[in-house]
Amino acid sequence: MNKKEKTKLIRIIAAIILIVLSKLTEKAIPVLSFILFAASYLTVGYDILFRAWKGILKGQAFNENFLMAVATIGAIVLGEYTEGAAVMIFYQIGELFESVAVGKSRKNISELMDIRPDYASLRLEDGSVERVDPDEVEIGSVIVVRPGEKIPIDGVIEEGESYLDTSALTGESKPYSVHPGDAVLSGSINQSGVISIRTSCEFGESTASRILDLVENASSSKSRAENFISKFARVYTPAVCFSALALAFLPPLVRLLAGMPDDWSTWVYRALTFLVISCPCALVISIPLAFFGGLGGASSQGILIKGSNFMEPLAGANTVVFDKTGTITRGVFEVAGVHHSEMESEKLIELAALAECYSSHPISASLRKSYGKEIDCNRVDHVQEFSGEGVIAEVDGHTVACGNQKLMKRIGARHIDCQSAGTIVHVAIDGSYAGHILISDFVKENSAEALAQLKSIGIQQTVMLTGDSESSARSVAEATGVDSYVSELLPGDKVKKVEEILEKLSGREKLLFVGDGINDAPVLARADVGVAMGAIGSDSAIEAADVVIMNDDLTKIPQAIRIARKCIRIVYENIVFAIGIKLICLILGALGVAGMWTAIFADVGVMVLAVLNSVRALRV
Amino acid sequence: MKKSYKIEVDCANCANLMEQAANKTPGVKNAVVNFMLLKMNVEFEEGADPKTVMPAVLANCRKVEDECEIFF
Numbered sequence: 001m002n003k004k005e006k007t008k009l010i011r012i013i014a015a016i017i018l019i020v021l022s023k024l025t026e027k028a029i030p031v032l033s034f035i036l037f038a039a040s041y042l043t044v045g046y047d048i049l050f051r052a053w054k055g056i057l058k059g060q061a062f063n064e065n066f067l068m069a070v071a072t073i074g075a076i077v078l079g080e081y082t083e084g085a086a087v088m089i090f091y092q093i094g095e096l097f098e099s100v101a102v103g104k105s106r107k108n109i110s111e112l113m114d115i116r117p118d119y120a121s122l123r124l125e126d127g128s129v130e131r132v133d134p135d136e137v138e139i140g141s142v143i144v145v146r147p148g149e150k151i152p153i154d155g156v157i158e159e160g161e162s163y164l165d166t167s168a169l170t171g172e173s174k175p176y177s178v179h180p181g182d183a184v185l186s187g188s189i190n191q192s193g194v195i196s197i198r199t200s201c202e203f204g205e206s207t208a209s210r211i212l213d214l215v216e217n218a219s220s221s222k223s224r225a226e227n228f229i230s231k232f233a234r235v236y237t238p239a240v241c242f243s244a245l246a247l248a249f250l251p252p253l254v255r256l257l258a259g260m261p262d263d264w265s266t267w268v269y270r271a272l273t274f275l276v277i278s279c280p281c282a283l284v285i286s287i288p289l290a291f292f293g294g295l296g297g298a299s300s301q302g303i304l305i306k307g308s309n310f311m312e313p314l315a316g317a318n319t320v321v322f323d324k325t326g327t328i329t330r331g332v333f334e335v336a337g338v339h340h341s342e343m344e345s346e347k348l349i350e351l352a353a354l355a356e357c358y359s360s361h362p363i364s365a366s367l368r369k370s371y372g373k374e375i376d377c378n379r380v381d382h383v384q385e386f387s388g389e390g391v392i393a394e395v396d397g398h399t400v401a402c403g404n405q406k407l408m409k410r411i412g413a414r415h416i417d418c419q420s421a422g423t424i425v426h427v428a429i430d431g432s433y434a435g436h437i438l439i440s441d442f443v444k445e446n447s448a449e450a451l452a453q454l455k456s457i458g459i460q461q462t463v464m465l466t467g468d469s470e471s472s473a474r475s476v477a478e479a480t481g482v483d484s485y486v487s488e489l490l491p492g493d494k495v496k497k498v499e500e501i502l503e504k505l506s507g508r509e510k511l512l513f514v515g516d517g518i519n520d521a522p523v524l525a526r527a528d529v530g531v532a533m534g535a536i537g538s539d540s541a542i543e544a545a546d547v548v549i550m551n552d553d554l555t556k557i558p559q560a561i562r563i564a565r566k567c568i569r570i571v572y573e574n575i576v577f578a579i580g581i582k583l584i585c586l587i588l589g590a591l592g593v594a595g596m597w598t599a600i601f602a603d604v605g606v607m608v609l610a611v612l613n614s615v616r617a618l619r620v
Numbered sequence: 621m622k623k624s625y626k627i628e629v630d631c632a633n634c635a636n637l638m639e640q641a642a643n644k645t646p647g648v649k650n651a652v653v654n655f656m657l658l659k660m661n662v663e664f665e666e667g668a669d670p671k672t673v674m675p676a677v678l679a680n681c682r683k684v685e686d687e688c689e690i691f692f
Contacts, residue, residue: 054686063684064633099630106656220654220661230636285632292656573649 001100004139006126012089015044019085037081037132045072045088062238064279073277078272087276087600093286094345095605098285099612105289109296110616115168115187115208117152123196134203134468143197145190153199154206160195162190163554169207170551171302178311187211191219211550214542218295221307225571229287232579233280240586244274247590266592276599284576286610288573293617294567301620302550309547313528315566318509320459320557321498323523324473326467326516327481327533328554329441333366333423341427341435346371348435352427354380355393355400363423366439386410390425396592401428408433422472447480450554455481457558457565460483463501465494504525514557517541517548531557534589559620567617574610581606623670625660626654628689630663638688647673660690 001009018040026034042049045068052069068091075084096396112113120134123142134152137143142158145151151164163175175191178184184197187208197467203209222230248271252262289310298305305311326330338345353371356364357380368375384395389410390403401411402425408415413428415436422440426433434554451462464485466473473487502511510528517532521544524530532545542548549556585602588594594602629635635655642651642660647668652661662677664670674692681688 051686058686063637064631072630095631098632102632102656216654216657217661220652220657220659222652230639233633233636234640274632281631281633284636288632288654288656318663 001569002103004148005096005099005103008092008099011044012092012096013041015085015089015092017021019082019089020166022080022085032079036545037085041072041076043086043089043130044085044092045069046089048091055261063280067237067241067275067278071272071596074268074272076329076357077149078259078269080269080596083596087596090600090604096280097604097608098209098281098361098611100484101615102285102289102595104165105293105296105618106613109292112504113426115150116212117150117186117208120203121149133428137199137203140198141199141204145197146194147190147192148565149190150205151184151186151188151190151197152208153197153198154201155184155199157182157184158196158198158279160193161591162193163191164197165191165424169211169302171300171556172553173550204484210542211304212300214306214548215295215299217309219307219344221309223291223308223311223571225568225575226287226291229280229283233284237278240274240278243586244271244278246551247271247274249600257476257579259531269596270592273594274586275598276596276602277582277585279603282582283575284580284615285417285607288575289611290570290574290614290617291566293562293614297618297620298560298563301556301559302565303555303556303563304548304550304565306546306548310529311564311567313510314373314512314547314561315568316510317459317512317529317561318462318502319463319505320454320512320514321463321465321501321527322482322496323520324464324468324476324485324514324515325441327553328464328476328482329362329443330552331516332440333441334360335370335420336367336433337438339418340361340433341436349437351398351400351429352396352402352425354395354403354436355402359391361440363425367437378394399430401431402426423468441578442474443479443553444554448555450557451481453555453558454561457561458560459561461501465489465497472556494520495526498523498526502528512557512561514554516552517545520544547573547618563620570613570617574613577613578606578610621664621666622623622684623662623664625662625674626691628691629656629658629685631653631655634685634688636683637684641684642677644682645673645677648677651677674678 018036020041022033024037036056048065049069050504055063055066072084072088074134104203117134119136121129121133122132122137123129123144137153156182157178159180161179165175169187170187177438184205190411211598248268251267252264256262291311294311295305322328336360338348341348349367351373353367353375356367357375357377375433379396379601381394383391385391389407401407405415408426408428411428411431413431413433415426415433418438419426420437420438422438425437425439428434454462464477464482466487467489470487473485477485498513505511512529512531513523513527514523514531514533516534524544529547530545531549532541533549547560581602585594589599595606623638629638634653635653635679638642647665647677648662650663664673678690
């Protein structure tokens with residue numbers, strides 16, 4: 001509790017003691033009782049009365065302070081002293097509770113997202129180290145990070161080895177080791193050794209700043225439920241006030257005309273009861289609080305949801321479409337075998353790696369990695385690239401052709417097809433077939449588990465899209481248990497395929513597309529919710545997606561859906577519960593069944609319960 | 621032009637009122653108040669100078685909620 005809240009608590013306690021004393025002395029010393037009551041009422045309500053007065057002076061009477069003032073003063077005029085003070089006390093208890101709960105959630109979330117670095121230790125030219133504001137560090141400076149400190153700015157390690165804890169960024173709790181030359185992200189915590197880092201960007205462009213930006217702006221794009229509530233709040237208060245006015249005057253007038261006793265005080269009392277329930281507080285606070293909690297809870301798990309408005313479609317997901325490479329599979333190609341080669345496997349890989357030494361294709365990268373030694377490009381000459389087929393180059397005086405079956409046909413070498421799934425690189429030397437190299441991508445360890453979890457939470461359809469061959473698509477589909485797959489798609493076809501699936505869905509069924517965010521931006525945009533995996537450090541992915549999964553753990557997808565469902569469920573519970581209780585109170589109040597006590601009790605009670613319910617969203 | 625300001629306000633409904641008041645201020649294209657973060661994101665109309673618009677926004681907000689504050 002802050003100072004303001006503590007003062008309020010003291011005021012409330014004092015008022016309660018005073019009103020109890022007033023009640024006790026009611027019979028014996030009426031004058032003292034009245035003084036005690038007045039002291040109680042003013043102690044707890046003076047600020048409300050003061051604000052109500054200022055509101056009237058400004059011509060802005062329709063605020064809750066004014067309504068509370070009217071309701072309580074009205075009750076007092078009718079002789080209901082205790083009720084007048086009690087309403088004020090309960091109202092203040094509600095306010096205090098709201099303020100404490102909101103403050104606590106704010107603090108919880110800022111702890112969860114505790115990646116904002118407070119300072120950077122800049123190494124100066126003379127070797128000394130100075131603490132500066134991270135904003136002042138220029139690109140290419142060297143910063144020193146000691147064990148236990150946060151890395152303030154993205155960069156590359158120059159010196160030192162250590163273990164980094166990236167749990168605040170990715171939700172991954174296992175620390176990983178870093179060495180000179182490794183790129184490191186801001187927001188990670190250095191665990192063991194002192195490292196110096198050459199910064200690769202400014203603070204504002206660093207991962208930590210960008211993530212914080214994203215999380216903070218997320219709750220600013222409002223969901224449908226939030227917009228509904230703010231519209232409702234705008235209408236609700238005036239509507240209740242006018243009904244109160246009508247309730248105070250119409251029935252007595254009707255009774256008067258009908259020749260019955262007018263009974264003014266009963267109806268005015270009932271009208272005042274209306275005013276007590278006229279504040280839409282419970283709804284107005286609990287809905288954003290639930291979304292805030294949901295977004296915050298998700299980000300603590302390394303799931304960044306870019307706005308409250310994506311919670312609803314995420315919760316309503318019915319179909320999940322995956323990209324294969326880099327999403328279901330690791331996206332790292334490795335040589336899995338060499339077949340039908342008459343020479344040593346190493347030699348064949350060496351020749352292939354040399355022939356492809358100028359290519360930037362991931363396949364060539366995996367060949368070079370498998371070769372493992374420094375590539376001497378001087379051994380390579382006359383490189384010809386055939387787009388979509390492969391390369392022909394002269395290596396150590398021999399013509400080496402390296403590529404798919406189309407390339408083999410082009411040069412007239414008789415190739416042997418491979419039975420295994422993966423990408424096949426056929427090699428022909430001086431025009432005759434020399435065998436092929438099988439390169440495959442590996443399915444992520446937990447892809448199958450993620451798909452099983454999706455099934456178990458009721459996702460009806462999972463689809464895998466890939467540009468790869470039928471055979472490799474089938475083997476991945478079998479290994480992971482995805483419902484269906486479409487292979488050999490060109491990049492543009494993926495959008496068309498997603499649109500086809502979208503057409504078959506009804507309005508409430510939502511489609512999630514999960515990709516690596518690198519070259520599937522159009523598909524991410526077309527889907528109801530676009531999810532980018534392993535997007536940490538990739539600008540374009542964070543830009544294009546609605547949900548960003550910081551690491552590449554596929555089980556975060558079912559988790560994200562669960563979090564969103566829980567959040568949305570809480571939001572609807574609160575809407576129905578709060579509006580329901582208010583309506584019941586209004587009806588009972590109008591009928592005279594519920595008095596002011598019941599009304600204020602219900603009103604504050606609903607608020608407390610709704611807020612407690614909302615806070616649940618934070619726990620994932 | 622978009623800018624983000626820190627604000628101070630006590631209740632959620634007051635934050636909504638501030639948002640409405642800010643949106644009615646000339647020079648403001650769109651304003652969003654985030655009560656949970658105590659932030660106001662203001663998108664200014666073209667040619668509007670935040671230095672002259674923001675005092676007007678604050679004045680309008682004060683009309684609906686006396687005890688609010690915007691730090692600009």
